[in-house]
Amino acid sequence: MSSAKGKGARIVALHLAVIAALFAVQFLLPAYHHGNLARIMVFASFAVGYNLLLGYTGLLSLGHAMFFAAGMYGAGLPLYYFDVGVLQAFGLGLLASFGLALSFGLLALRASGIAFLIVTLMFAQAFFLATLYFNEITLGDQGFVLSEQARTLTLGGVVMSFADPTVKYNAALLLFSCCMLGCLALVRSPIGRVWVAIRENEPRTRMLGYDTYRYKLLALVLSGVICGAAGAGYALLFAYVGSTFASIQYSIFALLWTLLGGVGTVLGPLVGAGLMFYLVDIAGDFTSSYLLVVGVVLLLLILWYPKGLLGSLRARWLPWLP
Amino acid sequence: MDFGPHLFLALLEGTVSAFVLAVTALGLSLVFGVMRVVNVAHGEFYMLGAVLAWWLTTLLAGSPMIGFGVALIVAPLIVGAVAFAADWLILRRIDYQPEATIVATIGMLYIIQQLVLTFYGPDARPVEPPFYFRVSFPWFGYSGYKLIVVGASALLLLGVWLAMARTKFGLYMRATQQNQEMAQAFGVPVRRVYAMVFALGAMLAAAAGVLVVPIQQAHYLMGLDPLLLSFIVVIVGGLGSLRGTVVAAFIIGLSDGVISVFFSPTLAKIIATLFVAMVLVYRPSGLFGQPEEEQ
């Protein structure tokens, strides 16, 4: 551990460089890609939250779409029906996902392993069905569109509309940076060390004196809030709220992006979300059954590259990558 | 219609779906019981059975009865072969690890579903029932074919039970389910049993799909609802308990049918999914399964 300080500096520098690169890219790429990248960054934030639970704490969930959707509806519904400001709406989205994650965690963490997985699946499915059932309010899977006026933020005299591509891009970048740096800080902290220990050998971790239930609950709640932030961000930036985002499909996407990028790596979610976005985009040009790519990629990953892209990179050449 | 006959109709509908659900869920339960893995693609085998039935009956357009009869035999066999191959090529390689299998079967789900979308298209297509007669109740006429479905499903369930209890393969399955290592030590070809059980599970789902397709239509997304319901049934009935699965299928199939007729199908599903989540939280092994040892 002689170069611990050196390693730490290197890691922070790398992650800041990624953010800087993302900032610079908007001046280099044509406008078409700005919207795509903004979307990718929001989805990457979703995957960062998911990865916190799967990659670092070792809990597989197939229900995370409900946290994303909680943030989305939590921000979108007030914006649509009432006259709340952008920041308040975002805050409400965070609150909604926090409440959902906490109550869910208190119940679901009594179960473990496959039982936990199925509980996440069932709760998420119930949540999705509820958004359909209450479709007088939520407008079901048709969804609703948020006006530009609702998505305009005035800070210190400066008027920013999220319909503006530049504002959209940089807001998405801000969201992703906060989520990603937050994740980095957490996984390198004493808490992160315990999470990894729980993933590796939970009984041993308990016998070292850690209340593993409390740590898992913390991971679940933080994971839920980050996913909720992504969902609220999506509503604000892309103006659309609909049931599809609560469906199992988005839970599977979170898993897919995380696995592809490298489960248990901080930057993996960005790589996975970005790569998958363009894969699906390209496939969509050829066929309407473009989700086939999803199936093929999942199989390839699980059979031959379970560590994903950055995970394999880390195993071979860069052991210090967090 | 008055309430009484309406309830009777709801019960009839519930019985039909309960029997079909029992066959479908039994396939999932066998796979979980013997192999200890969750097959998320199970609904797609059901869908594949229905779509193949459409294709075969369209091919043999001459006589609906012969076409359907052929479909009832051939479609499950084809689906069984697909499942066998999937086990051999994929599941074996990941060594049946629980989480990896779930991800792999999700992949399989997408592949099967999207391939069907490519070749069959997004439309829902009907299939003619092999025979058409109505049973006359004092308040309404009811499709005789649906009652045949009940009979056929019952036969399938009986067949599986007999196979488990009386045949050598059934013995292998039960032994592997009880204690995989012991079975292997006694010379049971566990790997082969796994492949055959996976195929058998798929075939049951496919058979259910074939039986159901004259009532519903064949559509590439039709596997998702049966998957969810089968999950619920298998968990509520107790992971690994076949008897529990069948009992749960009836309870859930009937109540789902009745609630769907009187209230909304969406509400029925919400209640069912929350119920099963609670069952798992408080009794991780389901209602009938063996309770886990204290940790």
Added chain:
Amino acid sequence: MAALTLLETSAISKRFGGLQAVDAVDFRLEEGEIRAIIGPNGAGKTTLVSLISGRLAPSSGVITFKGEDITRLKSYQRVGRGIVYTFQVTSIFRNLSCYENVALAAQRSLAGGLGGGLFGSERAIAERVEAAIHRVNLTDRLDLLAGELAYGHQRLLEVAMGLALDPKLLILDEPTQGLSQGEIAAFCDLIRQLAKSATILIIEHNMPVVLELAERITVMDRGAIIAEGAPDEIERNPLVQSAYLGTGNA
């Protein structure tokens, strides 16, 4: 020197279905002693220490530690009180480095309250890790993955993890299994060192080690204590002889 009771069990019992694994055992440990528990297989030794460490909840009975009733405390809470247990079947973090393995333990003991391990300076952790690793003589293996160590060294790593927790009562379950003669000798030295600051409770089958280390020996058979005393008393005890001879090889 006044002998303080560190740990006491009153009529502690554990039942598994039809099997009475531990049968109303009254067990007492004095502070600062080195005690060995011996007995044939199935005697209930591991069950008893599992009850003490909190891995198992008792069917009935009471356990007190330093005067406090800890019967209802969970295992992770007892670690906080100073009861540390190393597993019979080695349980370490195979995919993490030796440093990380011990650091987890060090972090817990440095943090104290708040669920443990939320705040802890990395420097303090590093010091404690290096000290613990040094005591078990694994310093040159610090950066290796724990899973890559030889079995005997993995067991020593577990002891290091136990040490980093700053134990009042260190429970070792068959610690010398798999160690070479030289390693066993070093281990005995280590235990004697440790006994200066902690109470040691060892389950062992290796009789020379037991006779060398233990100040007192407790003998169990079929869930109950059949004898307790100084090593030479135990050696001569006819009940002990028949338990070992009667039920076969230990």
